[in-house]
Amino acid sequence: MDQLFFEIFNDLPRQGPGSHASTSKAVSMVTNLPDVPHILDLGCGTGSQTIALAKLLGGHIIALDKHQPYLDVLSQQAQKEHLSNVIKPVRGDLLFLDFPDQSFDLIWSEGAIYIAGFKKGIMSCKPLLKKNGYLVVSEISWTDSVNRPSELKEFWNKEYPGMKSIQESLKIIRESGFELVHYFPLPEEDWWTHLYHPLNARLKKLREKYSGNTEALEMIEYVQKEIHFREIYADHYGYFFYIMKKSEL
Numbered sequence: 001m002d003q004l005f006f007e008i009f010n011d012l013p014r015q016g017p018g019s020h021a022s023t024s025k026a027v028s029m030v031t032n033l034p035d036v037p038h039i040l041d042l043g044c045g046t047g048s049q050t051i052a053l054a055k056l057l058g059g060h061i062i063a064l065d066k067h068q069p070y071l072d073v074l075s076q077q078a079q080k081e082h083l084s085n086v087i088k089p090v091r092g093d094l095l096f097l098d099f100p101d102q103s104f105d106l107i108w109s110e111g112a113i114y115i116a117g118f119k120k121g122i123m124s125c126k127p128l129l130k131k132n133g134y135l136v137v138s139e140i141s142w143t144d145s146v147n148r149p150s151e152l153k154e155f156w157n158k159e160y161p162g163m164k165s166i167q168e169s170l171k172i173i174r175e176s177g178f179e180l181v182h183y184f185p186l187p188e189e190d191w192w193t194h195l196y197h198p199l200n201a202r203l204k205k206l207r208e209k210y211s212g213n214t215e216a217l218e219m220i221e222y223v224q225k226e227i228h229f230r231e232i233y234a235d236h237y238g239y240f241f242y243i244m245k246k247s248e249l
C-alpha cells in the first residue's frame with residue numbers, strides 16, 4: 001500500500017495546503033534577517049515553498065525531507081531556476097535534528113511540524129535558532145470549540161490526534177518562550193488549487209486503475225473523505241501560519 005500512497009501523492013504541485021502568496025505574506029513578517037540568512041526548511045516535500053524562500057530571501061537553505069523522490073524533484077527544480085547555489089536538499093528526519101545549536105536565522109516548516117507534534121516540533125527547533133531568529137510554521141488547527149461534528153472529530157483524531165485549537169497553539173507558543181509575531185489563516189483556495197483539485201483528478205484515475213482491488217479502493221476512498229470533509233466542514237478547522245521569534249537565548 002506504500003506504493004499506492006506515493007502514486008496518490010507523488011507529482012502533486014504541493015503535498016500540503018499552501019501557495020506562493022501565503023508563503024510571501026509570511027516572509028513579509030520576518031524582518032531584520034542578515035543579508036545572507038541561514039535557513040532550514042523542514043519537511044520541504046517537492047519544495048514549492050523552498051523555491052519561493054530562495055527567490056525572496058536568498059542565503060543558504062537546507063531543505064530537509066525524509067522522502068528522497070521529493071528531494072530529487074526539488075533538486076531538478078532548483079537547477080531549472082538557477083537556485084542550486086542557494087538550496088541544498090538533504091535527506092533527514094525532522095524527529096532527529098542533528099545541527100549545532102544556533103545554526104539558523106530562520107526555520108521554516110509548511111505542513112510538516114505536525115509530524116513531531118506542535119509543541120515537540122517547535123521546542124526541537126528552538127535551540128537551533130540564533131538569537132532573534134524566526135520560526136515560521138503552517139499547521140492545521142481547530143477553529144471551533146463546540147459543535148464539532150463527530151465524524152470529523154473521529155477522522156482528525158485518527159489522522160492527527162495532537163491537533164490543537166488556535167488558542168491552544170498560541171498558549172504553547174507563549175509557554176515555549178517564543179514571541180508570537182503574527183498568525184493568519186491560509187485562504188480556502190490554498191487547500192484546493194495546488195492540492196485537493198489535482199488530488200481529486202488523481203483519485204478519479206486511480207479508482208479506474210484499481211477497480212476490483214478492495215484494499216486499494218478503500219485507501220482511495222479514505223483520501224477522498226478528507227477532501228469531502230473540507231467541502232462540508234471548512235468552518236471547523238483551518239490551516240494557519242504561526243510566525244514566532246526567539247527573542248532571548
Ligand SMILES: C[S@@+](CC[C@H](N)C(=O)[O-])C[C@H]1O[C@@H](n2cnc3c(N)ncnc32)[C@H](O)[C@@H]1O
Binds near residue numbers: 066093
Ligand atoms: C504535508 S507534506 C508538506 C510538504 C511541503 N512542505 C508542502 O507544504 O508542500 C509533509 C512532508 O513531510 C515529510 N516527512 C514526513 N515525515 C518526516 C520526517 N520524519 N522527517 C522529515 N520529513 C518528513 C514528507 O515526506 C512530506 O514531504
